[in-house]
Amino acid sequence: MTRKKQIIIPIIILVSGILIFMALSSMKKPPEEKPEVDNTPIVAVEPVSVGPMHLKVGSHGVVVPKYETELVAQVNGQIVELSSAFVRGGFVEKGQLLARIDPSDYEAALIDAEANLASSQASLETERAQGKVAESEWRKITDALPTELSLRKPQLAQELAHVKAAEARVLRAKRDLERTEIRAPYDAMIEMRSIGLGSYVGTGSAVGKLLGTAIAEVRLPVADNQLQFLIEEGKAASVTLKGTFAGQETQWQAQIARGEGVVDNTSRMSYLVAEIKDPYALTDSSHKPLRFGAYVNADIYGLILASATTVPRYLVENERIAILDSDSKLRYVSVDIIRQDGASLVIGGGLNQGDRLIVSALDYPVDGMALALESDKQDSEESSENSGETQVASVTAAVE
Template structure:
């Protein structure tokens, strides 16, 4: 009996161990299968839009009047009249009286000159009559030809000279009398006035300064390498001026009327001159005035490119741009760079409508390497999540 127990007990223990091992083995979960890792570089792209492009050249300048005039007194005298509009910032019309110098002395001088002219004319008529009498007497008394002196021709010439001198004196007196009235030579704004009512002015005294209001000008510096983008080197080009008036951003239309034709010695810039008609909007109250002395930025309209696009400058290397082709591979294409425009470059050839330009950085880019789009990767992850969620829902049911 004891011997049977010695045989049965080990067998039972062995069977229990086997059963325990089988039970534990059946409870063990199989290792999860990890998905294959895709090491394809992920990139972001932007589509290329190729279209006609109007180039512009930027510049800047100060608004100034086309004409500015310093009024100078041409006669002496006391200021006896001032126009109310003759003040700093006032607007005056062409021919409008600004100030009057005391005309009494010049009126008297004109009367005196006219009297001298009348006396000279009377003497001239008297001398002509005496000359005719002398000619008749000479013919009656002498048979020979008369001399110039006998006909009183030297005396007649002297009287003619006196008349011309008297006429010149009258003209001078009239001109001096007219100069007592200081008038505006054109439609203008008063920049300064240097006289007051009752003050005495002498010949050459500065009376004031006028700024013409019909046309304003802006000198626009342009680099030499930018002139190639302007038709006819900018002459007759349209310009848009941008500035601030009363705290608001404003725009005014202008036109290039001429080039100064020289390169500045210091800045090495060429200067184009733009003109603006009626800058103070005196004839059109709906326009905003463009004040003299204002600082403005200018956009000069240049040539038009039939097919061009703009690309960030950092995406161009050695005149090449990386694109993603139809097979999702990296390709480098040679491009024609027209100009650099700030942080961008303008390209006129090499890229086509719909090309996908790579805008994300790559560590080791190689022409022809396979790439993946960031949008496609996100879509694949979303599909995997949807499948997983569906499986979990099925197990729960």
């Protein structure tokens, strides 16, 4: 009896446990179904625009005149006349009188030189006449050939030398008289004047300084590795200068006139020299004045690429860039990097017009992985919501 109890009791307990478990299981509510979550990474893209591109090299410099001249007095004397334009910042034309040194002494010297010349010329004519008389008398006396001394040829040569010396003194006196007038050698602007009315100047005394207004120059430093993007290292390249005039951003057009042909010892830069015609707009008022001493930035135009585009530098890694293909998958494409321009890269090949460039960061990008756009994600969510609303409406109608 005891043995039967030992067998039956565990069976009863086991069956009771199973029944209790089944009862509890039947009372348990089924888990709510959760909507499927789309874990596709969302990215931002920008369309690629490919087309012709004119490469340019940036530089900077200070505007200076191509010609500048230190005026000095070439004769001694007192300043008796000054032009009203001979002031700092004044504009003068070629040949315009700037100052006059007292010409009295030089006019007198010219008169004296001309008188000496006239006297020497008279002596020369007298000596020629005497030579002819001597030759005639010699022939009357004898048929022998006369000597040069008999014909007074040495005396004639001496008088001829006196005439030439007198002519030289006249030329010198005229030149000194002309030098009493200090004139502008070309169209210029007065940078400084160091004389005043009534002041005395000697030969070599500083009078003033002129800056030529016909052509201005700008020395533009260019790194050696940037010369490859210019045609013939920048020879005759077009240049756009950018600066301020009267508080406004202004541009001027210039052209590379020459290269200096050396590398600067300090900056290790090559220098190109750009020229600007009529910088002060004295003959052409279509542009604003470009003043000497102004600081300008420059764009030097070089090679023209038939097909290229610009992308941010951080998007390119190992000469590859990520794009979103037509199947909304990530694809890496190899690109041909032409040059680096600051924070951007110029791409010459590998990208096509309309390619979608991935510009947002991805944690673990893999070639071929599925991606989604924010706009596509929103459209999908709206579609799901609309579908859910339709189903709810249908169930409600069925219940009704």
